[in-house]
Amino acid sequence: MIFVFFGIFGAAPLLAEPPAATADIFRDLVQRRLSAYASGDADTYLSLIDPQFVHIYDNGRRRTYSEISEMVRGLGNQDARHRVENVNFRLVGDLAIADVIVVEYIYGLELRWRETDVFRPDQGRWRFLHHQETAILGAPEPVLIDEATLQDYVGRYQHPDGVIEVISREGTKLFSQMEGDASRNALVTIGADAFAFPGDAVFTYFGRDRTGKVTQLNMRHLTGKIVVARKIGSINAR
Numbered sequence: 321m322i323f324v325f326f327g328i329f330g331a332a333p334l335l336a337e338p339p340a341a342t343a344d345i346f347r348d349l350v351q352r353r354l355s356a357y358a359s360g361d362a363d364t365y366l367s368l369i370d371p372q373f374v375h376i377y378d379n380g381r382r383r384t385y386s387e388i389s390e391m392v393r394g395l396g397n398q399d400a401r402h403r404v405e406n407v408n409f410r411l412v413g414d415l416a417i418a419d420v421i422v423v424e425y426i427y428g429l430e431l432r433w434r435e436t437d438v439f440r441p442d443q444g445r446w447r448f449l450h451h452q453e454t455a456i457l458g459a460p461e462p463v464l465i466d467e468a469t470l471q472d473y474v475g476r477y478q479h480p481d482g483v484i485e486v487i488s489r490e491g492t493k494l495f496s497q498m499e500g501d502a503s504r505n506a507l508v509t510i511g512a513d514a515f516a517f518p519g520d521a522v523f524t525y526f527g528r529d530r531t532g533k534v535t536q537l538n539m540r541h542l543t544g545k546i547v548v549a550r551k552i553g554s555i556n557a558r
Contacts, residue, residue, distance in 0.1 A: 341446075343409060345446070346407055346439070346446075349368065349448070351404050352364070353448065354402040354404070357395075358401075360392055362389040365388060366385075366389065369449075370385075370440050370447040370449045373449060374449075376451065376452040376453070378453045403425075404420050404422055404423075405420065405421040405422075405423060407419075407420045414440065418436070419434060419436045420434070420435055420437070422434075422453075431455075432455075432458070433454060433455045434456055435452065435454070436450075436453075459508075459516075460510040462509055467489070472534045473534055474489050475534070475551050476554070478550050478552045483498060484552075485498055485549055487537070494509070505518075506518065507524065522541050535551050536548055
């Protein structure tokens with residue numbers, strides 16, 4: 321006798337269809353997250369993210385799911401407007417990784433950053449699993465300073481590690497060069513006593529004593545750390 325058994329162990333669960341993945345879908349998800357953030361709508365923000373979500377801000381601050389409500393309610397700004405551009409995405413296993421450029425309009429400024437978002441499928445939709453952003457640094461506008469003022473900065477400056485930085489001038493241009501190094505970098509004047517390196521987030525500002533004499537060079541790095549180099553001598557301008 322032959323016995324045929326059906327459904328002894330129950331029907332095998334059907335695998336959920338992965339959600340559709342297009343640039344427009346991820347653009348819309350990023351836009352919705354930004355809108356919820358700007359309006360301080362923590363409930364909508366939480367509905368878009370996974371319980372294991374991690375948020376990395378452009379200053380390096382890390383937040384997890386449990387900290388998001390406080391962040392959205394405390395930092396959101398209804399005056400901010402956002403536009404999402406240049407959406408790129410790729411599928412890696414069950415996950416989707418998208419990177420986009422976000423343009424923010426606030427206080428009369430146009431700010432840009434590139435963010436990377438990792439999405440996890442959940443019941444036919446995508447949820448944010450990880451978010452990280454990097455500010456896109458714009459070049460500061462150069463300003464003109466007379467040669468006499470530029471000459472104040474010319475000299476040799478000693479950094480805390482003993483390295484000597486030489487600031488030289490050629491006409492209306494200022495240059496930075498480490499002593500013993502053949503290469504030198506032109507400095508862009510961005511304000512009184514303030515200079516920037518082209519294409520770099522580091523900027524330099526010179527310090528003066530009470531008499532107005534330049535006595536030090538202060539270099540502010542992207543991390544916020546300020547390195548002070550003391551002026552130890554002069555050189556001749558060309």
